[in-house]
Amino acid sequence: MRFTHRRCAAGAPAVALVLLGACLPSIASVASVKTDEPDLSRFYEQRVKWSRCEGMEMPKDLRCGEVTVPLDYERPERGTLELAMARYRATGQETRGSVLLNFGGPGGPGVPQLAYGGKEFMGLTNGYDLVTFDPRGVGRSSPVSCGEGTEEAMAATDDGDDGDPAAALQQLKRAAAACAEHSGPVLPHIGTVNAAKDMDVMRAALGDKKLNYLGFSYGSRLGAVYAAEFPEKVGRMALDGVDTLTEPLAEQGLVGAEGQQTALENYLDACAEQWTCPFGQDRRSAREQVVDLVDSLDEDPVRTPFGQEFTGQNLVGAIGQALYSEQLWPALTQALTSLLQNGDPQALMELASGGIAAPDTPSPDDTGGGGLVDAEDVPLDNLPAALMAINCADDPDRPSAAGMTERVTRLRARYEEASPVFGRYRLTQVLMCYGRPKGTGFIREKVRDVDTPKMLLVGTRGDPATPYRWTVETAERLGSSAVVLDNKGEGHTGYGSSKCVHQKVDDFLLYGSLPADGSSCGPDDD
Secondary structure (H helix, E strand, C coil): CECCCCCCCCCCCCCCCCCCCCCCCCCHHHHHHCCCCCCCHHHHCCCCCCEECCCCCCCCCCEEEEEEEECCCCCHHHCEEEEEEEEECCCCCCCCCEEEEECECCCCCHHHHHHHHHHHHHHHHHCCEEEEECCCCECCECCCCCCCHHHHHHHHCCCCCCCCHHHHHHHHHHHHHHHHHHHHHHHHHCCHHHHHHHHHHHHHHCCCCCEEEEEECHHHHHHHHHHHHCHHHEEEEEEECCCCCCCCHHHHHHHHHHHHHHHHHHHHHHHCCCCCCCCCCCHHHHHHHHHHHHHHHHHCCEECCCCCEECHHHHHHHHHHHCCCHHHHHHHHHHHHHHHHHCCCHHHHHHHHCCCCCCCCCCHHHHCCCCECCHHHCCCCHHHHHHHHHHHHCCCCCCCHHHHHHHHHHHHHHHHHHCCCCHHHHHHHHHCCCCCCCCCCHHHHHCCCCCCCCEEEEEEEECCCCCHHHHHHHHHHHCCCEEEEEEEEECCCCCCCCHHHHHHHHHHHHHCCCCCCCCEECHHHC
């Protein structure tokens, strides 16, 4: 689930839908004193070196850099990772350092989002450098991949009545093994707890004493985990489209499928008003055509320029990625037109991955060396592979084989009812945790009653991806530090759709002006 930019009433989406260890020292001197803890001083002493971003379409004033983090925080000598970062410099006379942005996911790269959607946040440059990053395993930062594993898992969700449950479980195990094979060393160390630790290294590398942070959707969960692990380092923190800290992954996936279906219908309604819409001007027919197209490509995939098969589920992933923001809707229309008229999936591949897929899925040696990969080498399936890896790492539930057999049968109908397009895709992401190591229980057990300065939580009443009740529940768990802003509008997140929310978040981050707990932004304020 991610930040969505909207100025329309339509509710845009959510793709979908953390691990924490002992509190690590946050400055080098403390790390060296506590000799029983890993020495992280070399990571905390580094500084980001910025240079012009490569790529023809990159904004001229955007600068790119990288930060080095340990692959394993408990054993930092075992290797390192480079994380891609991007920055717009502050323009105001007085600055507070940096504000770090996470646009959601999990699995969404931050650098291209800031590059192509950064206008929405430029008001914050009055007081901050505007900074984002590709989390570990995502985008250019050692991207994970499942190779053919996703197709293997998809086969396990086929709804034939004569399906063999034991065979389905074996398919899921093979899928998990494929993900491990294609992702390399980063996979066991992916997850929200390590991403939160990475953010603290970034804070230090940016030269900031406190972390100022704006997180959307899944980014709100990342912010909450950071607040629990590094409470003394929290500066001004705003969380919009607040994620759950307690609901099981299967229920989160169901909400995600429903949200994506709502977003797709909003897109098709808007598309049908344009003569360029590849599905015509009949809204009902457009929805039916999308379902038929997905089914057709699953049965008979088209070949990509690199010889890969582009399936219906690849299409679903690309559509889901494009539905993050209304700014991407025109590009989605063009990409779908290219597929339908020319049989060319290339533009959809770019939407799905944030870059052009490489001829072959990167091998573990390519993805696990720790250095940044080129944008064109980001695997086509990185978004869903990273989403699954992070969610599984964050989820302590691992049902038995018998429980999985029952779960597949029970959940299949619920997911298909929630979304005829995204249901199977989202269910696969939930089932893919089978065969993987058990995730952490830290979030459910420990992320509560944080001792931090006040933080702003924004919940939107008509949010199809992160229900308003999640904002209330998360605020209660976080304790007295949480201040809730009730956005009585529609759509996923409020910052990009409500002028009122936008202003209140900016006022808090820039000036420390916090609205009263429980205050609201009305729909007429949009």
